[in-house]
Amino acid sequence: MPLYEKFLGRSRDDFASLEDLNRNYKVHIHDDFNYGFDVIDVLAEEKPDGLAMMWVGADGEERRFTFRDMSLLSNKAANFFAAKGVKKGDMVMLVLKRGYQFWYTLLGLHKLGAVAIPATHLLTAKDYVYRCNAASVKMLVVTGDNDVTEHVDEALPKCETVELRAVTKGKEVPGWIDYDAELAGMSDVFPRPEGEGKTWAKDMMLMFFTSGTTGYPKMVWHDYTYPLGHLLTGCFWHRVEENGLHFTISDTGWGKALWGKIYGQWLGESAVFTYDFEKFSAPDILGKMEKYRVTTFCAPPTMYRYMIKEDLAKYDLSALRHCTTAGEALNPEVYSQWKNKTGLKIFEGFGQTETTLCCWTAFPWMQPRLGSMGLPAPGWRLTVVDPEGRECPAGVTGEICVRTDEAGGGKPFGLFSGYFRDDELTKKSWHDDLYHTGDTAYKDELGFLWYVGRIDDVIKSSGYRIGPFEVESALMEHPSVLECAVTGVPDPVRGFVVKATVVLAQGYGGSEALTKELQNHVKHSTAPYKYPRIIEYVEELPKTISGKIRRVEIRENDQKKQ
Structure with a gap:
């Protein structure tokens, strides 16, 4: 029985129809839920030798991580941060690209109760100054690749709260901690905190900076229930298979990595495939999918556009069972060519940094309607409203909003808890029991949403x-x-x-x-x-x-x- 059934009380295959799923989908958790302890450590006990991640470096290096490996390494990470004085609620920025360190470091922060802030390695010194000061970042853990340490050091004199910096891959930089070396010396035992250090489901666990149009990047924070919002993403939309291998193309600096490279996939007990490439190449990616027998796949439409230009008959993709896409609208021609060449449909999904998957085309109940975002996902009560907050009739464009009134079930799993240190912006976006996404669409007579554009011009x-x-x-x-x-x-x-x-x-x-x-x-x-x-x-x-x-x-x- 896959672990996700513990939280749903039933298998995804027990739902007889989309109507049944929408009516009876319900997540059950305790008020001290912590993904690190309640998912990873449980998997480490139940299937210690089960493959959690197949990691492949740009140079072909391979690393296999079992669920027990991830449990023990995350304990080491939690002890490392605790030894450095990082406590519950402290902010730690992770700039680790696709390095395998990201996974157990993130889990270690979850266990400790510190707040993880994933960030892209493309940031400049100016970006670091703003982000570190805005979030009161205490520590950074960054990749030894590229010139990340140089940008951070350039920013450091203006960063008021940064106390510690750690770098991976043995890069020797004055003032920087050798993260891999020090982690290796840590204990792999980390008891679940109690008392003041105990984490609760409503505590802050994760924060992202997301771009806006009227100011600097917003700070979106999620609580410890966020991973369970990805039950839908991984187990239902990605359709991950127990003992399968899921491949989502994303750098860990972006929210999409948490959609497709950890939470929902491991709840479904699928391994994740991580390829630490430097530059996207369709033949290279297709070759890796063939070699490692990828079973489920997700990529933005842009990458599908490159892939269909290749002779797909040259690649053995027979292990591939299910394909998905998100990030932008899927071109019907791309969908058709991919289906003609592989025999597989591409199922679209929609969400934001502030949400998890909230609108979808869901296998096996829905035939994708080319150009449509799909239907609201279970637990997400989406509505399209006019500027006065009134629901728009079919065919009329309005803003996509999420209903959060308690009578209808309240805040769905995966919806953010607010914009950090900006109550005014939070109230502007989320009021009268409606979270305003800022995206516009219209509904057709069957309830399918059709995306129009972004209100704030992102x-x-x-x-x-x-x-x-x-x-x-x-x-x-x-x-x-x-x-x-x-x-x-x-x-x-x-x-x-x-x-x-x-x-x-x-x-x-x-x-x-x-x-x-x-x-x-x-x-x-x-x-x-x-x-x-x-x-x-x-x-x-x-x-x-x-x-x-x-x-x-x-x-x-x-x-x-x-």
Whole structure:
């Protein structure tokens, strides 16, 4: 019996229909639930030799981790942090790419009660200053790859709360702790804390920074029930198999990694496949799927677009049973070609950093409707409302909201607990028993949702979420820029690419040389993937009477040009 049945009280195969699932899906937990102890340690006892993760390095190195390995290593990690003075509630940022250290380090923080903040290795010094100060980060654990330590050290004089820094892979840097070496010397026994150190289901466990359009990144925090929100993700939507091998393509700096590389997959007792590649290559990924016999797979539409360009007949994908996608809308042609070449459908899902999977096309009960987000997932009462909060009729576009009134079941598992240190923003987004997602859609007569766009203009490019404000702020630092607006332009490969519409300061003229200079400036001022691939120079920006930039008009003009 897979462990997830303990929390649902029944097998997923016992649900006779989607109606049955929606009506009877219910998660049962104790008020001191902790994924580290109540899932990983239980799996370590029940199937100690069961494969938890197959990790493959860019150079071909292989590492196999059993559930017992993860249990013992997470105990070592918890003891390491405790020995360094990290306590329950302290903030620890993890910048570990796809390094295997991420998994047991995250679990160790869960057991200790410290708050984990996953972050991308693409951050610059400026990004670290803001994030460390905003969240009062006490410690960072980072990869020895790339130039992460250099960026952190550059930021450190302005980081008011950072006390400790640890680096993996034996990288020797003055002032940095050798994480792997010190972890090896720690005890692999860590008793469940009691008293003041005890963790509770409603305590803060995890925090993400997510891009917005009207300010710096928001701090989204989740409690200890968050992993159980991914019962739907892993066990039902990904359809992971006991003793199978699930592959979600994501860096651990992004929330998608927690959707597809740990919580729901291990609740379903499937191993996860982690390939620590440097640059995506469709032939390389397909070769790994063939070699390691991947059984379930999830990737953003961008990557499927690259993969269908390959001769899929060259690869033995016979072990593959189920495919999913999220992050952006799936192109019907991609769906059709993948199905024609593999015989497998691609099931879409929708969610945010603030949620887990809340809208889906669910195997085996639903035929994917090309272009649709699907139906609300069990436990998630989604509604589409107008600006006054009234439910929109079928076919009318409105904002997707989550109902959270107690009479209807309250806050669903996986919904965030608020924006850290920003009660005003929390109340603005979540009021009158409605959490406002900021995404717009319309419902059809059957209840399927059809995505329209993001209210706050966040750009989704190759699976990344990019907030225009950060890019605009970087551009405005350049002396040639008087004002600017950043929008997304549809792209057949990346979904959208970042475009900057720029008004130049007096004495400057638009040129290819200036475009290159501005692009490089953004790459050095913020995470490089955010730079504008298109820059258009104009005399003035379209604005409202009150002086606000009308990005919608820019997008409309771009569509007319296509």
